Amino acid sequence: MFDSVVLDIAIGLIFVFLATSLAITAGNELLASLFKWRAKDLAAGLRLLVGREDGEARTGQPDITRALYQHPLLRGLHRDAATGGDSKAPSYIPPRMFAMALLDIALRPADGTGQLVAGNIAEMRAQIESKRPELGNRVTDTLLTFVNHAEIDARTAVNQLDHLQRDVETWFNAGMGRVSEVYRRRAQLWSTLLAFFFVAALNLDAIRITRSLANDPVLRASLIAQATEAVKQETPPAQPTPAAAPPRAGLPSAPAETAPSATAGALRQLQTDIGTINQLGIPVGWEDNPPQPSTWWWINKVLGLLLTGLAASLGAPFWFDVLKKVSSLRAAGRMPPPPDTTNPRRDPPDPA
Template structure:
């Protein structure tokens, strides 16, 4: 049936998109975000933005943020907290931040030497601007913090999306993952189409994690529709135009994130299984097709922690 044929082509294409998106998300979360401490840096930037109303004169903002991070409640959340070289936390609960800030404000109020510092006056001004008693209103400070983290989550998502797009472009061009070429190959080769659909069927579940071995198996199954070869090189100008269009189409598709394609794949598979099984004239599917299991929530977006945040995707809760 023509409808089943089109659906199988779509399933194969979505399966390829999902694999490449998952690879980009994995590289971002396991390599880039860790190396650049992306979540922790985004969280700190959000806290600085939150407290920026006190002004930056005399480094007051940096001093206040430093004191908050030195508070035992926050310090305990750091990696290697006992070390002088500990990394700042990538997640700070609202109650921990509120208590830490209140501790810092109260310490300045109780310290007679603090009169020499402009910070207490700046903190009082900050409290007036936010209509919060920074020394007492725990619930209000928590709400203030959570509202800030909601905005910071957006920062992190946009940053991850940019990283995923760049990674996707590099991988797509490097492996010649051309949407137009893939559609042509899947449409014309019933063996490859059947193999991809069978692999996609195994992916329509919710595994707990996706490691390097899982990704490797997945790419082994799509290697017949990707990769550079002498025959894949465009022969003329218009062929190059189509090649570029196909590569860019894949890149933009990948930037939508693995969770998006995983959900769409599940919908396609559910729709396919709910109908009458199509009559295939192509014979049995290719043998030895291994099953790929993919992470449903790896992405994107990342789950980040405060900044209210989130791994490009994915639910981000604080960076």
């Protein structure tokens, strides 16, 4: 029952949506690399975390964002270690490095020499308070709260600095969670816009594709074979990962790439995904001399493009999961193999 033409058409259409979603993801990655969204969002989130509060600029409160970016631990993440601006700033900061850099600024003597003041709670509290003009009210009060927490928690009495560092890391992760949410909302918006742009540019009409699959068994078999290979993988094929995204929105491995190489890689991935769509065998592109369109033709065309655009905007992971489930459903519904005829059962001889 499940091994039917209708199910094969559904699998082929889902596979087309998956391929289109991969191209949308690559296009979104290209825009993020070109406009440096991750680095700018990270810098804005960092300023919100450790910068001036509203109205503090007029009272002379400092903004230590630049000091953090120029700290030796974080300057190594820059493409240009001499800058502290957004254009060449890192797109990811490990929480441990942030905590170590901030505590180094807060607990090192004012002359910048000597060891950190971390002998006991009273000395740490006095040192942080003495750095209030440099750190600002927000950061100073936050660090003092963490110091009080370390003093109250008897389990960390042996190493208060380690406890303080973990609290700063937790604080940083919480702030970067908001940054990641902003980034995700923007990425979703651009994914939707890119989906409709690609679908309209390539004329990926879901209704037309469905008709082609229904009328062309060779095309169905080809897409079924490609879909079967795709579901054998643990992740969507050629899935572009937002590797340099802010914390909790990506992996920390991509900051080693420079922006030009990351942009070039995203462009190559986009070209590859578009080429994959063109090689699927489905009807792609606009005809040079289309028939005279009627009102009903336009209704079908707009509806088909909208369906593909909405489907592609759901993302490759969604369609990959759907493809796996539908493919397993098709496999479970296959007809049993024909009986073995190499050694047929002989009927007993007729006693007559």
